[in-house]
Amino acid sequence: MGKDMNKQEPIIRCFNVSKWYENLCALKKINLDICTGEFVFITGPSGAGKSTLLKILYLDETASEGQIVVDGMNLARISKARMPYLRRRLGVVFQDFKLIPNRTVYENVALVLEVAGVKKSLIRQKVLQVLRITGMTRKIHALPPTLSGGEQQRVAFARAVVGEPAIIIADEPTGSLDHDSARIIFNLLVKYNDKGVTILIASHNLHLINNTNRGRHIHLTNGELQLM
Numbered sequence: 001m002g003k004d005m006n007k008q009e010p011i012i013r014c015f016n017v018s019k020w021y022e023n024l025c026a027l028k029k030i031n032l033d034i035c036t037g038e039f040v041f042i043t044g045p046s047g048a049g050k051s052t053l054l055k056i057l058y059l060d061e062t063a064s065e066g067q068i069v070v071d072g073m074n075l076a077r078i079s080k081a082r083m084p085y086l087r088r089r090l091g092v093v094f095q096d097f098k099l100i101p102n103r104t105v106y107e108n109v110a111l112v113l114e115v116a117g118v119k120k121s122l123i124r125q126k127v128l129q130v131l132r133i134t135g136m137t138r139k140i141h142a143l144p145p146t147l148s149g150g151e152q153q154r155v156a157f158a159r160a161v162v163g164e165p166a167i168i169i170a171d172e173p174t175g176s177l178d179h180d181s182a183r184i185i186f187n188l189l190v191k192y193n194d195k196g197v198t199i200l201i202a203s204h205n206l207h208l209i210n211n212t213n214r215g216r217h218i219h220l221t222n223g224e225l226q227l228m
């Protein structure tokens, strides 16, 4: 299939997705298609439901109602055996990095591939490659607490992409970073999008959003979706 045709195919589909936390409705009947290779920004005020939507997509939460299909897999019906495969199709970047503090940069990134059973020599090759892309090679033996916030996020980014995901989901990845570090992370997202990776990013950083011609902008308010 040609690249242009590929772009038309939704890699994420949400049909009437709702999420309740007890009496609180965090998402209300969300309908959303995201095509392969798209770059999508989700904005909205605090409490609008951005993280909830992303968590459902990266399997950290389950929807209360509705149907979600990610990369052809219906999340409500996916078998336990297929779950690790789906997780590997997703690279997740968090605002607070979520690195393991007592493991080195190399070990943090390598862990993803070790869990997936990749052989050691290939792990080394892939980890070195993503550390080079993220500019973190010289900190390969450092522990995360000794790194700046921007450096920690670059390691977290390397960890998210080392398994060559089809989709990168980033929840406020630049939220705690200074402007230059935010720009580096944003440029990495753009670089991967250029390779065909689908990007879904929740961000308050209107400066970055407004300074790129890239992407579709989706706005959430009180759990309801508005296409911009």
Ligand SMILES: Nc1ncnc2c1ncn2[C@@H]1O[C@H](COP(=O)(O)OP(=O)(O)OP(=O)(O)O)[C@@H](O)[C@H]1O
Binding pocket: 021, 024, 026, 044, 045, 046, 047, 048, 049, 050, 051, 052, 053
């Ligand atoms: N585990 C939870 N239990 C109960 N309520 C929750 C839980 N997680 C989120 N909520 C509530 O759901 C609503 C949506 O929260 P969510 O974190 O998705 O918003 P958000 O748009 O990501 O906000 P922010 O920009 O501040 O991160 C909020 O009212 C929040 O308090």
